[in-house]
Amino acid sequence: MAALQIRPATLADVPGITAVHCSTVTVWRDPATRMAVPYAQLDLFGRWRNGGAWMSVEMAAVHVASLLQAGQSVMVATWAGEVIGEAEVYFTHEPGLYAVLHLSILYVHATWQGRGVGQALLEAGVNLARERGLSALTTQPDDAARGFYARHGFELWRMQHELQLETTTSQPAPALMPVTSSEHTPGPEMALRIGRYQCGPQGWEVLWPSLELPGWSDLRRSVWQGNLESGPAVLGLCQQLTDPTQADAYVWVTPEASLAPALRALQALAGAQGYHAVDVLLAKEDIPEARQHFQLGFQTQIELWQRRL
Numbered sequence: 001m002a003a004l005q006i007r008p009a010t011l012a013d014v015p016g017i018t019a020v021h022c023s024t025v026t027v028w029r030d031p032a033t034r035m036a037v038p039y040a041q042l043d044l045f046g047r048w049r050n051g052g053a054w055m056s057v058e059m060a061a062v063h064v065a066s067l068l069q070a071g072q073s074v075m076v077a078t079w080a081g082e083v084i085g086e087a088e089v090y091f092t093h094e095p096g097l098y099a100v101l102h103l104s105i106l107y108v109h110a111t112w113q114g115r116g117v118g119q120a121l122l123e124a125g126v127n128l129a130r131e132r133g134l135s136a137l138t139t140q141p142d143d144a145a146r147g148f149y150a151r152h153g154f155e156l157w158r159m160q161h162e163l164q165l166e167t168t169t170s171q172p173a174p175a176l177m178p179v180t181s182s183e184h185t186p187g188p189e190m191a192l193r194i195g196r197y198q199c200g201p202q203g204w205e206v207l208w209p210s211l212e213l214p215g216w217s218d219l220r221r222s223v224w225q226g227n228l229e230s231g232p233a234v235l236g237l238c239q240q241l242t243d244p245t246q247a248d249a250y251v252w253v254t255p256e257a258s259l260a261p262a263l264r265a266l267q268a269l270a271g272a273q274g275y276h277a278v279d280v281l282l283a284k285e286d287i288p289e290a291r292q293h294f295q296l297g298f299q300t301q302i303e304l305w306q307r308r309l
């Protein structure tokens with residue numbers, strides 16, 4: 001008799017994973033015109049713009065392979081051998097309260113939703129976190145999924161505000177070393193404190209993309225490391241897709257470090273690269289100190305939720 005099974009994914013599951021993600025898209029849109037178009041008319045970049053690497057088998061294979069190679073976990077839910085749901089979780093390897101299992105993807109095939117598949121994948125994530133001795137599971141819930149996460153013991157962990165920092169060319173950039181290899185990851189004493197849209201390893205993935213996708217992988221990216229007044233730091237800038245005159249910032253420092261030196265460094269580094277502004281995503285509690293030193297224009301806010309274990 002068929003039964004719901006949750007197991008680690010392999011590359012053979014990629015067509016099923018893509019089918020799960022594509023089933024949740026009701027209208028495919030041309031990224032340039034925003035007009036509705038058939039899936040078959042979209043090139044790889046167009047499919048990616050409709051929901052990421054999962055939207056085409058070629059891209060999803062690269063994505064899943066790189067996650068597995070990095071020691072992260074991809075799980076599938078199957079019924080009678082068919083993939084009907086997928087979850088991706090990241091072990092963050094960050095210090096203190098940042099040492100969590102981050103659930104970055106949880107998708108159930110549209111025809112299988114509401115039958116306990118999402119819950120089963122989530123519980124598999126909880127078990128993985130417990131096995132690793134982690135004290136919390138985190139996620140950044142979509143609006144439509146908040147009820148699901150609230151129902152399963154998640155609550156707001158951090159309110160994150162994306163603010164815009166004007167750059168400068170009048171201040172010298174700090175003496176930091178360029179990082180030239182993705183293997184030089186931030187040390188275990190540092191956490192992603194600016195640009196935490198999801199979790200630390202995902203911030204690193206943005207700076208060192210595994211997917212060679214023209215339009216995305218050729219955006220300008222730069223990474224530096226060294227010591228600021230606040231201690232050791234790793235700083236990254238990624239040119240924005242929608243406005244190439246701006247960059248998104250990613251900063252790893254210790255959990256206690258003041259963020260002012262990193263913001264000052266970003267202002268000068270981004271100015272020297274010709275950007276007029278840099279977007280910095282900060283935890284709400286870090287904003288008062290940042291506002292004492294910088295003028296920061298509000299852009300948007302996102303929520304990170306957690307379930308304590």
Ligand SMILES: CC(C)(COP(=O)(O)OP(=O)(O)OC[C@H]1O[C@@H](n2cnc3c(N)ncnc32)[C@H](O)[C@@H]1OP(=O)(O)O)[C@@H](O)C(=O)NCCC(=O)NCCS
Binds near residue numbers: 108109114117145146
């Ligand atoms: C959100 C999602 C993963 C939930 O999976 P699912 O298989 O449909 O959910 P389940 O059947 O396991 O639901 C388990 C419980 O949560 C409840 N639930 C499910 N979705 C819910 C929602 N959106 N709001 C409130 N409660 C919800 C169910 O009613 C059920 O409660 P019960 O045990 O009291 O009956 C799935 O709907 C999905 O893939 N959605 C589209 C993609 C998405 O939004 N993913 C999350 C990205 S952050």
